[in-house]
Amino acid sequence: MDHAIETSGLTKHYGRVTALADVSLHVDTGSVFGVIGPNGAGKTTMMRLLLDIIRPSAGSARVLGRSPREGAQRLRRNIGFVPGDLRLEGRVTGRQLLRHYARISGPVAPRAIDTLAERLGLDLGKQVRTLSKGNKQKLGLVQAFMHEPALLVLDEPTSGLDPLVQQEFLAMVREAKQTGQTVFLSSHVLSEIQQAADSVAILREGRIVTISDVDSLRLTAVRRVRVGITGSTPDAVRRVLEEVPHLSELTVGDGDGVRVTARVEGEIDPFVKAIGVFRVSDLAVEEPDLEESVLRLYSSPETRHSGGTEPNDVR
Template identity: 60%
Template sequence: MSMAIHTRALRKRYGSHTALHGLDLAVQPGSVFGLIGPNGAGKTTTLRLLLDIIRPTSGEVTVLGQTPREGGAALRRRIGYVPGELRLEGRVKGGALLRHLAEVSGPVQPGTIEHLAERLSLDLTRPVRTLSKGNKQKLGLVQAFMHRPALLILDEPTSGLDPLVQREVLMMLREAREAGQTVLLSSHVLSEVEQAANDVAVLAAGRIVAEGPVSSLRIASVRRIRATLTATTPEAIGAALDAAPGAEDVDIASASPDGLVRVSATARGEIDPVIRALTTGSIRDLTVEEPDLEESVLELYARNEVAQ
């Protein structure tokens, strides 16, 4: 099965600045693929290359089995796109604009525009120029989804939306995946990617620093530990944790009047030595937490900067 999106050694330079350094990307059909990274990482540049808005300095790119340049307008009609900076102006009403765009993008089933507008709480009777940033974003989302394209390319799609509408957009992404559509989602909102994407690539300074299933970005070798102990002293548990490989950021609360000692620590690497150290006392309560996706990505950025 051919990839919905495939790039090889894709590079883009703007004068002396290199925005992308040999990007290799493969997006499976029928998946939601997350592209995450800070501002300036190369996310928007990548999306514009896929749409033939700009052209690569070197390398190869195919979208739905065609090169963007050769596919032209026919290929773009198979794609729904929401840009990161959506500029919509004019006296035309939202509904009229969407009906006009439907004639350009391809067949739109009757009632689809109204159904999507209702889901996103969008008033189609208002002139575009009077809409807030969030409502213009909703308009952009309706035009991207309304013709049920084979591929959705969404650059920060929930920007300016309130939490309830954001949740509805995530539901629409899941429905698109279930319908066999492919979604490329660019975002710096890590919780969105975590909820919606099957796979993810992390961009930093124009390079992919990690990719794979969302779960693989979690730093499995790092755990946060909180414990409540009895039958020990702060000094005893402190000495045990000092001797335990991988125990970091240890914080021990003084014994309370009821004889409890409260401990928090980070276990890096094998967790067993840290847990064994805690058995210096009797464990009354124990919590072990994985870092969230944001912590994982920040550490990946840090690793990339050190590597450079």
């Protein structure tokens, strides 16, 4: 099976409101696929459709080679799921709750639960109802990972987690990939997707803006550059750099030689060749700002479409 997830024209309407529109994508088995978009983009709707929590208005999906509706319980036992609106209550302890989930999900390796809890810093002896939001999120992650499912569907999985636990979670995702598991991960935090995913779909207002591998997206990203040049004048430098495509926020001034700052959108090669005609004394290039690039895709006129807005509870 080459694809763990396949969708074709997947669409969901709520009355006159379109929550998801004509989404077609595939997720390779053993990969980490990220979906990024602001709240209301349709990320949660897509995941609920894949898990047969809701049914599509049009289009189709296949998960682990089967229709979500036809796969039913047998399919869901091969999936680990963390919902974006995780709600855990009860007077049972975390350990008791996980034992209950283990009876539903299938075999769990000895000490798997304890190992995951230790990694995330979760006390399994506390009653679920007394846990903070962050600790409930940790409990949800243990529940999803503990039976080593073929597919992990994780909706905003690091919500409420502190930075150190977020890094541990990303390590767990990388390990899952190494063992051949597939991870379908949604977030509105681009840095999280950048660190974890092989490929990413950018979703806005229920539609896919683009699907790309993370490295390709980085090539189109925004870089901040600072250059020191000697043996020339600001006017001469400016005349050359004003011819460079996709260069903005250009500032050329006097200082210790000529000092240049600018923003480069996309490939940096034309800029490097342009400054190569001068004597460069200093050069600093910041890491590509993927978040700024994605925000440009969100607001780009050519990616807009007509239609109503989503209700507040459609994500």
